[in-house]
Amino acid sequence: VGRExxxxxxxxxxxxxxxDTIRWFTHKPDxxxxxxxxxxxxxxxxxxxxxxxxxxxxxxxxxxxxxxxKYRVMxxxxxxxxxxxxxxxxDPRVTYxxxxxxxxxxxxxxxxxxxxxxxxxxxQLQQCRKSISRIRSAAEVLPSVSRTxxxxxxxxxxxxxAKLENRYMLPEDARGIRDESDLILPELWTCxxxxxxxxxxxGDNATHALSQLGRxxxxxxxxxxxxxxxQWAPYRxxxxxxxxxPFTDRGKL
Numbered sequence: 001v002g003r004e005x006x007x008x009x010x011x012x013x014x015x016x017x018x019x020d021t022i023r024w025f026t027h028k029p030d031x032x033x034x035x036x037x038x039x040x041x042x043x044x045x046x047x048x049x050x051x052x053x054x055x056x057x058x059x060x061x062x063x064x065x066x067x068x069x070k071y072r073v074m075x076x077x078x079x080x081x082x083x084x085x086x087x088x089x090x091d092p093r094v095t096y097x098x099x100x101x102x103x104x105x106x107x108x109x110x111x112x113x114x115x116x117x118x119x120x121x122x123x124q125l126q127q128c129r130k131s132i133s134r135i136r137s138a139a140e141v142l143p144s145v146s147r148t149x150x151x152x153x154x155x156x157x158x159x160x161x162a163k164l165e166n167r168y169m170l171p172e173d174a175r176g177i178r179d180e181s182d183l184i185l186p187e188l189w190t191c192x193x194x195x196x197x198x199x200x201x202x203g204d205n206a207t208h209a210l211s212q213l214g215r216x217x218x219x220x221x222x223x224x225x226x227x228x229x230x231q232w233a234p235y236r237x238x239x240x241x242x243x244x245x246p247f248t249d250r251g252k253l
Contacts, residue, residue, distance in 0.1 A: 012078040025058045040065040045115045046166045048122035065091045100201040107195045134246035167220040187213045221253040
């Protein structure tokens with residue numbers, strides 16, 4: 001087997017019988033018999049993170065398993081491809097009310113939308129940090145007065161970004177026990193805990209948690225929008241007047 005094939009990964013794709021992709025992930029095969037497990041999870045959405053995903057990184061798994069039903073599992077490696085149909089069933093010892101399944105799916109869709117909003121906002125802040133890092137590197141070629149002013153304004157931008165990031169998660173250098181009740185990441189976990197608690201229909205606690213999450217998330221997104229309008233736009237305009245253009249465009253949240 002040539003090196004090109006040895007370096008390739010096996011791709012496992014789970015599809016609905018209508019052809020919709022439910023889950024996909026990869027596996028680095030080894031010599032001989034390989035065992036790969038699909039634990040009935042579906043594709044999830046990426047959370048806010050200071051770490052950028054790798055170019056070829058698998059999507060995260062979602063917090064809830066797939067619904068009962070038949071799925072096609074397809075395995076691909078190089079030019080080889082095969083598939084089979086599997087049927088997922090709930091534990092026959094437990095009764096799952098249809099209303100509980102439907103309500104949980106509805107809440108999951110709303111929860112996913114909140115995760116996507118938070119991740120988009122946080123990613124935009126990380127892009128700002130990258131731009132500032134490039135600006136600092138480019139400042140070396142500027143006259144002393146301009147460089148000093150540019151670095152000072154960049155420090156101010158960094159401080160504003162840090163305050164916005166702290167709405168989502170604790171600072172990287174945080175130590176000890178901190179109050180996380182008003183942070184979005186812990187609220188995401190709390191909310192999903194209520195959505196996925198037990199086999200009964202999610203109740204008022206799940207609805208309240210989702211409402212609280214939505215409120216915090218919207219306030220944070222509005223603060224990010226305001227930062228771009230009132231602080232980042234003038235900063236960017238001033239930097240570009242110095243013939244520096246290390247910026248990427250963004251969409252409003």
